[in-house]
Each structure stands twice: as C-alpha cells, then as structure tokens.
Amino acid sequence: MALASVLRAELAEFSPNFPKNFPKNFPKNFPEDFPDDSEGIPEILRDPPGPPRVLAAPPWGFEAEPEGPGLQILHGTTTLAFKTPHGVTVAVDSRATAGSYIASQSVRKVLPISGRMLGTMAGGAADCAFWQRLVARQCRVQELRNKEPVSVAAASKLLANLVYQYKGLGLSLGTMLCGWDKRGPGLYYVDSEGQRVAGAAFAVGSGSSYAYGVLDRGLAAAARSEEAACELARRAIAQAAHRDAYSGGCVRVMHVGPDGWREVSHHDIAELQDKYLE
C-alpha cells in the first residue's frame, strides 16, 4: 500500500478512494479493511498480498537491524548547517567515494526543496535525491492548497514520516532541512533511522567531528554578520576535508534568508589550502 501510493505520487489522504466523512467512516479493522487503491499499478510493483503493512512501527521496535557494531559510520561526506539571526548558513563538500576510490570530486550535495528551503545530502545519494525530490513535490502541492509557504517543521515531518515507513530496510539518509518560514530560520536534522531533531547547528557525515571542532569555536562570532557566518562554514568544511580522507573536492556555501536561498560561494579546496591550512 505504502509503496504503491508513493509511486502513484499520492499520499493516502490525497487518494480519491480515501473514506468519505473521515473519521466516522474509518474502517473498524484498520489496516485490513483499508480500501485497496492499487488498480492500474503493474503487478510487479504492487505490494505483496495479505493485510497491508502497518504504517507505523510497532512500539517494541523492529528486529530487522542486524547485531553488528553499534555505530553505523555515515558515508563519506561532510555537510553542515547552522542558524544565525540572518538565516541559515549551509556548507557542503563535493566528494563521492566508492571504497577508497574517489568516484567524483564534483557532486552536488545540496538539493533545493523550495524557493525558501534547502536539503543537504549525506548517506546514500540515490536515497537523498529521490526522497527529497518527493518532499519537494509535496511541499509545492501544499503551498498551492494552503496559499502559504510550507514551514520547515512541516517539510521535515513529511520527510521523516516517509522514510520511517522504510525503517530497517536499508535506506541511508542523513539530511538537514534548512529554511526560512514565518517563524524565522528553521533547521531540522532528519535521518533514515527516524530521527527528526530541531537545532541551532549540525554537522553530518564522516568528517562531522572535525567540522564541529571549527564550528563550535566560531559560532558566537558568526552571528554578527552573514559574511562571518559563511566564512566560518567554509573554514569548517575545508578543515574537515583536510583531516577526513572521504571528504574533499570543493566547498559550496549557501545561505537561506527571508528572501529565499542563494549560493554564496563555490571554492575548490586547493584554492583555500593556503588560506586555511598551513
């Protein structure tokens, strides 16, 4: 049910088969009696027969996660974002590795969700690209329906709920949603484990520890101006790219303000070496 409805680009509540006079007409034996709206979907894409999967995980949690090492190393990247009174400053590196082979030094790790919101990419590139594009579509539909830009909290909730349905199945996503809405700057960290956390500053990826070191030192000073904030973000990524083998390439700094997002700068790490590294 979940996969079919996603592929038909409709969530349950937007489907024409959704029970009229909800919630009075809500099926007594949910989820078994929920109307099946998968006609027109090819056989191979339909969900397997039987009662549809429950949308939320059981309260005792899934046992799908294998008993491996506790910490799951996020795939090679460094992305960071932090809030200032002027908006949200976002900075990412651009390296993609396959094992120790550098597959690309020019990956775009920032995905626009709307005119006023950006999402960063860490983890599986395909997962991030697909689900964030889906959320971008949902945000646009919501904007058209409500005649109001969607809030960062709502967009991040949409994304978190979408990926939570696939918890334990191997999605890999560690993304930050950064935007400006009627409540001011908004920053949420959402990942494929189901975490959704609001905060003032995040760094995500294998180089995040190095980025935090530089970031935490300069956050107070960065609140002074947009220029100082972008400089701090650029420096943090450059330092992480230096220390972490799996981060590097270029630094892309973006800023989300009340007028929307814009790209502030795009530098190759080799250019910044002399400035930031000995």
Add this chain to the structure above:
Amino acid sequence: MSILACNGGAVLAMRGRGCVAIAADRRFGIQAQTVSTDCQRIFPMGQRLLLGLAGLATDVQSVAQRLKFRLNLYELKEGRQIKPQTFMSMVSNLLYERRFGPYYAEPVIAGLDPVSLEPFICSLDLIGCPMVTQDFVLSGTCSEQMYGMCESLWEPDMEPEHLFETISQAMLNAVDRDAISGMGVVVHVIEKDKITTRTLKARMD
C-alpha cells in the same frame, strides 16, 4: 578494511636515460583520519640507491630499518657499495623469511649501478617476489590509478628534467583519485653525480 589499506600510501619509480626517479606521497593516516602529512616512505640505502615502501606504516619502518642493518654489515664485509640487483635479492630474502606471517609492506627499488651507472628499477610483493621492468614500477593503495597514469605518460629514454615532470604528473593525478593517499608528494631524481629531491605542492584534501 584490508591491512595494506589501513594507513594508505603510494610509491612509484620510473626509468629514464641514465637516470631513475622515485616518488611517494606523504600522507600518514589511520583509516579515514589523516594523522600527519610528512611521512617518510623513501629511504636512502646507498649513494645512488633508494628504497620506497608502501603498505602498513609500522612494517614500512621495520623493513627499512632491518634492511639498513643488513646492508651496513654487507658493506663492511665486502668493502664496497651494493649493486641494485643484489640489494633486490637481499630484500626478497628478508621478506620471504616471514612467508607465513609477512611484513605488510611492498617495496620499490630505484638506483644506479655503482660501477656502470646503469639505471635499475624493480618492485617486490609483500612476500618477496621480485619483478624487474624497463619502464616503471609502483605499489600502494592507488596502484590502478598509477598504472593508468604511467601507461599514458611514460616514454623511453627521458632526460632527468622530463622524467621529473612525468613522474610528478603521474603521481599527483593518481593520488587525487585515492581518498587515502596524497597530502603532498616527494620526488627524488637519481643521476650519476647527484640526487635531486623536490617536494610537490598538492591537494591537501
């Protein structure tokens, strides 16, 4: 992770006309973390003989030190400089002694014969199988990338300056496609009367 890919690193040697060049990267790291950018992978073993080692950092140091010890004894007993071919056999022997618990280091030798000044390069695997070639030898975590660069750039009978440019470009571009090598490159060019050592400015990410 493979033991040879724990610390990362790369070594490359090329043969020219009357000269040889050997280059190595400078990164010392532990898995993803870069610990220092001034690691020594090329060790002097004679007046015109250099040994480069790639692999596990501790074994790189141990092999270089034990080899220097054996080489010193050789020079005292023989009263002369060792020939590169003989040195290759010495390295092979040292590595095969540990056949069933090997040193995780893959050496590359570059030098000129002390008498005839004939250029010589060779490499060995971690249990001492020697391979002598007439063009280039290499070892390290980005070996495939280095093979690609060398096959395209190498040509026979290069003069020392041309050889330096070629080996530098091959090394720089190969390590830029490897996450666990790089952070600078050091190049030694051995000619009959001097050894020129240069450190290249490279990407530090």
